[in-house]
Amino acid sequence: MGEARGVTLRAQWLGQMLRDLREDKRLTLREAGEYLQRTGATISRFETGVYPIRRVDAAALLDLYGVEDPGRRDTLLQLAGELWHTGWWETYSKDAWSSTIDLAWLENRALTLRTFAGLVLPGLLQTRDYILSLFQAANSEMKEREIERAVELRLERQRVLVREEPVRLSAIIDEAALRRPIGGAQVMVGQLKRLREAAELSNVDIRVIPFSRGAHASPEGSFTLIGLEEPFSEIAHTESAGGAIYLERGDVDRLIDVYDRLQESSLSVEESAAFIVAMEKDLS
CATH class of the missing domain: 3.30.870 (Endonuclease; Chain A)
Known part of the structure; x- marks a missing residue:
């Protein structure tokens, strides 16, 4: 009955929100990647949910995108943590x-x-x-x-x-x-x-x-x-x-x-x- 895990809904959600933030700042995938010392392709995989982003990388991108509101940051970082959290x-x-x-x-x-x-x-x-x-x-x-x-x-x-x-x-x-x-x-x-x-x-x-x-x-x-x-x-x-x-x-x-x-x-x-x-x- 099981299947390959693939892209999870929560990874897609967070990826889409990060993409929206990047595009609002008019930054390219390459520019975001250089900030993290990663490739633009890696940022793209984060945004599509193909590869779940780590909390530390999500926090860095929020800094780059100028997300300062504590509530919004906490929500996004909590979601980033849940990508790797093992629930029941x-x-x-x-x-x-x-x-x-x-x-x-x-x-x-x-x-x-x-x-x-x-x-x-x-x-x-x-x-x-x-x-x-x-x-x-x-x-x-x-x-x-x-x-x-x-x-x-x-x-x-x-x-x-x-x-x-x-x-x-x-x-x-x-x-x-x-x-x-x-x-x-x-x-x-x-x-x-x-x-x-x-x-x-x-x-x-x-x-x-x-x-x-x-x-x-x-x-x-x-x-x-x-x-x-x-x-x-x-x-x-x-x-x-x-x-x-x-x-x-x-x-x-x-x-x-x-x-x-x-x-x-x-x-x-x-x-x-x-x-x-x-x-x-x-x-x-």
């Missing part, structure tokens, strides 16, 4: 797609997560048995150990909901995702119980869009909006058979509007909780 998610790097590792990193940085689940339930709210059933059905070529590592990674990601300063999760779930019996009736009973218990957390809101509401604003499928601390803007994450896609700026604005309209189509938090309880009783 990196222990799964040999077993998971790099885009999944990037997602785990983003979730740990996030202040808010707003997700729409159209086909299966949100990953951060899934039980072990539900996750296992999903991976077994979708990845027939995976070995048992690989599946177990994938399950463990998804369960580890869920810790952001119960950490000391938990992320705020708002989840809108299409009734179709609730009705599909992943793993069978017994697994679904446990999964619905998990949803009910998660909804009791002060940092988790769960809403359901019932079939009775008809068409909704996202027939294309599921997505997640990830809210980060400044200076980073909210970004969007979508999954497909071809891998993960991350969207920024204008594309995110469109999905924010879609999410707002989905919320208008959904039941209230209280009505959604009652809906899930009723389903659980029907299956028990």
Whole structure:
């Protein structure tokens, strides 16, 4: 299941910000390279994220580019440090797609997560048995150990909901995702119980869009909006058979509007909780 690590999202982010700063100063790659006693090609690799920049080199470039604001410097240097920092998610790097590792990193940085689940339930709210059933059905070529590592990674990601300063999760779930019996009736009973218990957390809101509401604003499928601390803007994450896609700026604005309209189509938090309880009783 794993792949070559390649360019990480965080390296691309920092590289783009350094490129913007250099271009604002009207400096060439060669001039920036000479300042670091490196080649222009090396600076280019830093800016594209092909080679993650070291914190000391990032600090030197910030000096060159005249970045004096303490908050901005700290944010960029912290990000530079994270390029080489080994978080818990990196222990799964040999077993998971790099885009999944990037997602785990983003979730740990996030202040808010707003997700729409159209086909299966949100990953951060899934039980072990539900996750296992999903991976077994979708990845027939995976070995048992690989599946177990994938399950463990998804369960580890869920810790952001119960950490000391938990992320705020708002989840809108299409009734179709609730009705599909992943793993069978017994697994679904446990999964619905998990949803009910998660909804009791002060940092988790769960809403359901019932079939009775008809068409909704996202027939294309599921997505997640990830809210980060400044200076980073909210970004969007979508999954497909071809891998993960991350969207920024204008594309995110469109999905924010879609999410707002989905919320208008959904039941209230209280009505959604009652809906899930009723389903659980029907299956028990």
